[in-house]
Amino acid sequence: MSERVSINSCTNLDELEELAGPILPAKSFDYYRGGACDELTLKENREAYGRIKLRPRMLRDVSSIEKKLTLFDCDLSSPIMVAPMAFQMLAHKDGELATARAAASSKTMMTVSTLSTYSLEEVKEASDFELWFQLYVYKDREITRDLVKRAEAAGYKALVVTVDSPVLGKREKDIKNRFDLPGDLTVKNLTLHNLDKFPASGGDSGLSTYIASIYDRSLTYRDLSWIVSLTKLPVLVKGILRADDALRALDSGARGIVVSNHGGRQLDTAVSTIEALPEVTEAVKGRAKLIVDGGIRRGTDVLKAIALGAAAVYVGRPVLWGLTLDGQEGVEMVLDMINEEFENAMALAGASSLEEITNDLIFKSGGEIH
Ligand SMILES: Cc1cc2nc3c(=O)[nH]c(=O)nc-3n(C[C@H](O)[C@H](O)[C@H](O)COP(=O)(O)O)c2cc1C
Numbered sequence: 530m531s532e533r534v535s536i537n538s539c540t541n542l543d544e545l546e547e548l549a550g551p552i553l554p555a556k557s558f559d560y561y562r563g564g565a566c567d568e569l570t571l572k573e574n575r576e577a578y579g580r581i582k583l584r585p586r587m588l589r590d591v592s593s594i595e596k597k598l599t600l601f602d603c604d605l606s607s608p609i610m611v612a613p614m615a616f617q618m619l620a621h622k623d624g625e626l627a628t629a630r631a632a633a634s635s636k637t638m639m640t641v642s643t644l645s646t647y648s649l650e651e652v653k654e655a656s657d658f659e660l661w662f663q664l665y666v667y668k669d670r671e672i673t674r675d676l677v678k679r680a681e682a683a684g685y686k687a688l689v690v691t692v693d694s695p696v697l698g699k700r701e702k703d704i705k706n707r708f709d710l711p712g713d714l715t716v717k718n719l720t721l722h723n724l725d726k727f728p729a730s731g732g733d734s735g736l737s738t739y740i741a742s743i744y745d746r747s748l749t750y751r752d753l754s755w756i757v758s759l760t761k762l763p764v765l766v767k768g769i770l771r772a773d774d775a776l777r778a779l780d781s782g783a784r785g786i787v788v789s790n791h792g793g794r795q796l797d798t799a800v801s802t803i804e805a806l807p808e809v810t811e812a813v814k815g816r817a818k819l820i821v822d823g824g825i826r827r828g829t830d831v832l833k834a835i836a837l838g839a840a841a842v843y844v845g846r847p848v849l850w851g852l853t854l855d856g857q858e859g860v861e862m863v864l865d866m867i868n869e870e871f872e873n874a875m876a877l878a879g880a881s882s883l884e885e886i887t888n889d890l891i892f893k894s895g896g897e898i899h
Pocket residue numbers: 560561562574612613614615642643644663691767789790791792793822823824825843844845846847
């Protein structure tokens with residue numbers, strides 16, 4: 530009850546992290562919040578938004594704000610979506626089921642991770658809204674094919690293939706903590722393949738050892754074409770930070786690009802995502818839908834991402850803080866909070882629809898962005 534009171538007193542997403550931290554076991558909190566090496570990209574993802582200045586328009590009628598959109602045939606209430614994130618039962622016993630129910634109740638897209646602690650079928654069953662599935666590519670191609678087929682059979686609407694993790698980034702908090710899944714938690718989607726537990730880690734993070742042993746680090750654009758050929762679902766590629774890669778992904782059959790550095794958890798000192806977005810927008814020239822993630826905490830961040838070319842954004846960690854604090858309701862609160870801020874930012878910038886969030890809202894003579 531006291532948690533409920535304090536969660537209600539929060540006015541922004543960063544305050545939720547402060548509240549969630551002490552509730553989580555230290556190893557889980559570190560796994561959720563941490564980044565790679567010196568965590569410079571993790572920090573930069575946030576700070577880069579602060580350097581972008583807006584040029585708001587005045588005296589535009591903003592008496593009604595419209596932020597609905599259709600993305601890959603899914604009708605969404607807002608361009609703010611829930612990022613794929615592993616192991617949500619570390620936050621709450623209902624894990625991905627609670628997140629999916631919260632996303633459904635606000636008609637928000639959630640992308641379910643390959644590394645979920647409930648199976649993709651269980652999560653789909655819990656939700657009465659559309660879902661997308663995030664795919665990691667396993668060395669054993671039959672496992673990869675099986676995951677794609679299962680996602681399609683369960684009714685998922687798109688496949689998000691993550692390509693920034695041939696190996697795991699050096700997450701020093703997890704190494705120090707020997708991060709492992711507590712006894713009762715498993716990688717539920719891999720139970721059939723007997724790969725639902727981390728192997729003995731020998732002093733490293735258990736997740737790092739798991740990934741080194743079974744993810745395919747020989748992956749190339751040829752394999753992406755193969756994945757596209759396996760499914761009728763639209764394929765998005767997640768983890769792109771360069772124009773040339775975006776174009777190669779499209780040439781391999783991808784229909785969407787997620788500009789992402791994995792929330793600063795993979796290559797440290799990689800460019801912040803909002804700084805990488807303009808070059809990808811420029812190269813893709815409307816041929817594909819762009820999504821951006823990393824450090825989105827404020828309504829103005831969403832506004833800037835859309836002004837710079839994104840059709841939608843993913844929010845990551847704050848969803849885990851909401852889940853920790855109050856399960857489904859906590860995630861609903863996170864989504865409400867950032868959606869309200871986004872509407873407020875739209876009104877103050879003089880944009881009453883997503884179409885009116887155009888590049889001229891960005892102040893350019895500072896020179897940081899273009
Ligand atoms: C705890 C955690 C687990 C994650 N697990 C996955 C995953 O399984 N698959 C994936 O593609 N990205 C994963 N990500 C990256 C997110 O999808 C997203 O790119 C990132 O969290 C966005 O940054 P933000 O947390 O600053 O909003 C994970 C991120 C976190 C924080």
